[in-house]
Structure formats: structure tokens, C-alpha cells
Amino acid sequence: xxxxxxxxxxxxxxxxxxxxxxxxxxxxxxxxxxxxxxxxxxxxxxxxxxxxxxxxxxxxxxxxxxxxxxxxxxxxxxxxxxxxxxxxxxxxxxxxxxxxxxxxxxxxxxxxxxxxxxxxxxxxxxxxxxxxxxxxxxxxxxxxxxxxxxxxxxxxxxxxxxxxxxxxxxxxxxxxxxxxxxxxxxxxxxxxxxxxxxxxxxxxxxxxxxxxxxxxxxxxxxxxxxxxxxxxxxxxxxxxxxxxxxxxxxxxxxxxxxxxxxxxxxxxxxxxxxxxxxxxxxxxxxxxxxxxxxxxxxxxxxxxxxxxxxxxxxxxxxxxxxxxxxxxxxxxxxxxxxxxxxxxxxxxxxxxxxxxxxxxxxxxxxxxxxxxxxxxxxxx
Amino acid sequence: xxxxxxxxxxxxxxxxxxxxxxxxxxxxxxxxxxxxxxxxxxxxxxxxxxxxxxxxxxxxxxxxxxxxxxxxxxxxxxxxxxxxxxxxxxxxxxxxxxxxxxxxxxxxxxxxxxxxxxxxxx
Numbered sequence: 292x293x294x295x296x297x298x299x300x301x302x303x304x305x306x307x308x309x310x311x312x313x314x315x316x317x318x319x320x321x322x323x324x325x326x327x328x329x330x331x332x333x334x335x336x337x338x339x340x341x342x343x344x345x346x347x348x349x350x351x352x353x354x355x356x357x358x359x360x361x362x363x364x365x366x367x368x369x370x371x372x373x374x375x376x377x378x379x380x381x382x383x384x385x386x387x388x389x390x391x392x393x394x395x396x397x398x399x400x401x402x403x404x405x406x407x408x409x410x411x412x413x414x415x416x417x418x419x420x421x422x423x424x425x426x427x428x429x430x431x432x433x434x435x436x437x438x439x440x441x442x443x444x445x446x447x448x449x450x451x452x453x454x455x456x457x458x459x460x461x462x463x464x465x466x467x468x469x470x471x472x473x474x475x476x477x478x479x480x481x482x483x484x485x486x487x488x489x490x491x492x493x494x495x496x497x498x499x500x501x502x503x504x505x506x507x508x509x510x511x512x513x514x515x516x517x518x519x520x521x522x523x524x525x526x527x528x529x530x531x532x533x534x535x536x537x538x539x540x541x542x543x544x545x546x547x548x549x550x551x552x553x554x555x556x557x558x559x560x561x562x563x564x565x566x567x568x569x570x571x572x573x574x575x576x577x578x579x580x581x582x583x584x585x586x587x588x589x590x591x592x593x594x595x596x597x598x599x600x601x602x603x604x605x606x607x608x609x610x611x612x613x614x615x616x617x618x619x620x621x622x623x624x625x626x627x628x629x630x631x632x633x634x635x636x637x638x639x640x641x642x643x644x645x646x647x648x649x650x651x652x653x654x655x656x657x658x659x660x661x662x663x664x665x666x667x668x669x670x671x
Numbered sequence: 672x673x674x675x676x677x678x679x680x681x682x683x684x685x686x687x688x689x690x691x692x693x694x695x696x697x698x699x700x701x702x703x704x705x706x707x708x709x710x711x712x713x714x715x716x717x718x719x720x721x722x723x724x725x726x727x728x729x730x731x732x733x734x735x736x737x738x739x740x741x742x743x744x745x746x747x748x749x750x751x752x753x754x755x756x757x758x759x760x761x762x763x764x765x766x767x768x769x770x771x772x773x774x775x776x777x778x779x780x781x782x783x784x785x786x787x788x789x790x791x792x793x
Binding site: 448451452453454455456458459460461462463464466467470489493496497500 | 681683684686687688690691694725752753775776777778779780781
């Protein structure tokens with residue numbers, strides 16, 4: 292364990308030495324900073340990054356209450372122990388009320404060690420508690436997301452089934468209506484137009500069925516760069532939209548077991564989104580790398596299992612997204628594009644595909660800061 | 672002229688398939704679920720069965736197995752609009768269980784009739 296950092300505010304160097312000796316005797320291993328005045332103390336709070344503060348109550352021009360308020364307001368989480376010569380009961384109560392961890396009298400330092408120990412333990416417990424709460428929150432959010440996707444998938448497939456039956460009837464009557472008409476007949480041409488739009492509707496229901504549900508996968512050993520390189524090349528060769536791609540990869544990237552055409556669909560989709568986010572052109576930075584996700588990462592990311600992954604990052608220099616848009620981009624039918632440009636199914640399908648590969652599709656974005664998509668795919 | 676049995680839970684679809692088959696010169700009989708379809712298969716001995724997969728009462732996959740136990744050489748064309756899974760999965764299973772052809776709805780009528788005629792020649 293690294294050494295503890297103790298910050299002392301004490302203008303009497305003899306007292307300071309007694310306090311420090313007492314803490315050493317108790318068995319603490321620490322480095323310390325001794326501040327003699329307010330200015331040094333504030334600088335110490337900022338730069339020394341202490342685990343705990345020991346403050347004399349009565350300093351010329353700076354009393355214990357102000358010290359406590361300063362820490363509570365600006366450095367929350369650092370415990371304060373007042374070490375004072377004053378035995379005024381009212382002061383003690385007031386300090387404790389304001390948030391001091393303890394109040395020790397200078398003429399009786401025997402309790403200092405144990406008070407310090409428990410103040411530090413409380414901080415540690417609070418920190419652990421905060422981490423647990425955060426993890427619970429993250430897991431709840433992920434559970435909610437997967438439940439949401441499942442419900443949406445179920446609903447989508449139900450709609451698709453009924454809709455396909457309706458389309459079947461329409462397609463049939465279109466055929467019947469064409470009977471006896473010449474191909475040059477305007478009515479025949481009109482009916483053909485209806486047919487074209489039925490085909491669009493058919494494509495839509497097909498993609499609906501793909502939302503949030505198991506798709507047949509044909510898994511093979513694939514090198515993610517075999518998918519990335521052609522997409523990068525074609526984007527760089529298409530000059531009219533003024534978009535350049537910078538692609539960085541690692542030598543000898545390991546292969547993954549995945550459905551190549553599905554992964555291709557996901558990456559293609561992200562590139563298309565990147566292009567749409569940069570209507571006047573810009574830079575797409577893409578990279579692939581071999582990463583190891585350890586216990587710490589996994590404890591913060593419920594989807595992940597400890598092990599080796601390929602991480603593909605695709606970053607555009609476009610408009611970015613606000614928090615609201617970001618929270619909804621994997622929802623089916625959510626789109627910010629014109630009606631004829633997107634169905635709003637691309638990213639929700641992409642999310643489904645990556646989840647089915649036991650990976651994660653993650654988005655990092657802020658308004659006017661561009662957008663990064665991260666695809667984690669496990670090696671095995 | 673051949674006799675074709677259409678099994679589908681939706682009346683509109685039975686109507687249009689029947690009309691298309693009759694336009695192509697065949698006789699079409701219809702059933703609204705797998706149980707009725709199975710009985711009609713025994714009673715009328717159709718040359719081909721056009722079978723929906725997701726139906727109430729007795730769905731298509733079970734119906735394929737039953738029809739095959741009645742007549743192992745039965746010619747079945749499975750059709751499905753998908754549903755609680757992927758249409759492709761259902762149709763894939765239908766083919767594995769012995770359907771001769773499988774179409775996702777909506778299927779073009781010409782394609783369906785061509786397949787009927789092709790199976791009749793086999």
C-alpha cells in the first residue's frame with residue numbers, strides 16, 4: 292500500500308511534533324505536510340492531496356470552523372480532526388456539527404491514533420459503498436437496456452408478422468389487378484409503382500424482424516482488418532464528400548470467431564453514420580487493437596468477462612450528440628435523419644449483432660465534440 | 672389440373688392463394704388451421720399442400736410432421752411471415768423436416784405458382 296498523506300495545520304511547531312510523534316507511535320506510515328498558516332494550508336489541500344487533515348482550532352486569522360467549511364465545501368471526503376488546546380464544550384459541539392470527524396485535546400493525545408484510524412476507515416467504507424452503488428446503478432441500467440431491447444424485439448416481430456400477412460394480400464391483389472393490362476398501359480405502370488413501394492415495405496419488415504432478436508450466424512475465424520481495410524479504402528477513394536480516413540492498426544492482430552458479414556454490416560453502418568455527421572467533410576480516425584479486459588474493467592462493465600478482446604474504434608470529427616440523443620441512438624426507429632435517408636434501424640441492429648457476439652457496442656459523444664464508436668469483440 | 676390444399680389462419684390469404692391457383696388452372700381447397708388441414712389432407716388427398724407456419728390451434732411445423740406420418744411423400748410448400756423468431760428460422764426448420772420449398776411472406780404469386788407447377792412435375 293502506498294503511504295498515507297497527512298496534512299497538518301499547526302502554527303506551534305512543538306505541538307506539531309508531538310502530534311506527529313503520537314501518530315507514528317500508533318503505527319501509521321505516512322508522509323506529511325505541515326502548514327503554519329492559511330495560505331500554506333490551502334495550497335497543501337490543493338497540491339498535497341491529503342487523506343486526512345489535522346487542524347488546530349485557534350490560528351491567528353483562521354479558526355477551525357472556517358477550516359471545516361473550506362474542506363466540506365471544496366474537498367468533500369477528506370476527514371478533519373480538530374486538535375486543539377481549547378476545551379470549550381460549545382466549540383467542540385459546533386465543530387462536530389459542521390462535519391469534523393473528531394475533536395482531540397492537545398493535553399491528551401492518547402485518543403488521536405484510534406480517532407485517525409476510524410476516520411480513515413469511514414472514508415474507505417464510504418468509498419466502497421459509493422463504488423457498490425455505482426455498480427448497482429450500472430447493472431440496473433444495463434438490465435433495463437436489455438429488457439427494453441427484448442420487449443421492443445418482441446413487439447417488432449409481432450408487428451412484422453401481421454404486416455407481412457397484410458402485404459401478402461396486397462401483393463396478390465396487385466397481381467390480379469394487372470391481369471389483362473398491357474405493359475404500356477398507364478394503369479399497369481401505376482400498379483408497378485405500387486409494387487415498388489410494397490418491396491420497400493417488405494424490406495422494412497425484414498429489418499424489423501432482425502431487431503433485438505437472434506439471427507442466424509455463420510461464425511468463422513475472421514481478421515477484423517480484412518473487414519476494416521476495404522471500408523477504409525472505399526471511403527478514402529470516394530473523394531466528392533471530402534472525407535478522409537486515418538486507420539491505425541496493430542501488427543499481427545489475432546483473429547476472432549464471428550460472423551464476418553454481420554460485423555461488416557455493423558462497421559459499414561458506423562461509417563455511414565460518421566459520414567452523415569460530417570456533411571461538409573472531415574476526418575474519420577479508425578483503429579483496431581488487441582486488448583485485455585481485467586477484473587477492474589469487468590466490475591465496472593457488467594457485460595464484460597475477463598479476457599482478450601479486439602477493440603475497434605471509429606471516431607468522426609462531426610457534430611456530436613447531446614446526452615438525450617446519445618441515450619436513444621440504439622433504440623429502433625430513433626433517427627435524426629430525413630425520412631428517406633434512414634429507417635432508424637441501423638444502430639439498433641448493430642447493437643443486437645455485437646451483443647449476440649458477446650461483445651459491446653459503445654458510444655462516446657458530446658455536442659460539437661465528434662463521436663466515437665467502440666466495438667469490443669471477444670477473441671473466443 | 673391438380674388439387675392444392677391451402678392451410679392458413681388468415682381468410683384473406685386463403686382467398687388470394689385460392690384465386691391465384693384457380694387462375695393457374697388448379698383446384699384449390701382451403702383450411703384455417705393445422706388440425707382442419709390434416710383432416711382435409713386425409714379426406715381429399717391433395718397433390719400439394721401450401722402451409723402457413725405460425726397458426727393457432729396446430730402450427731405448421733407440427734402439421735408437417737403429422738402430414739408426413741400420413742403420407743411420407745407429401746409435397747409441402749411452407750410459407751411464413753415470421754413472428755416470435757425469425758421467419759428464416761421457421762422456414763429452415765420446415766425444410767429440414769421435409770417441406771419441398773419455403774417462402775417468406777409476402778411471396779410473389781408467380782413464384783408460388785411456378786413452384787407448384789415444378790413440384791407437380793416431380
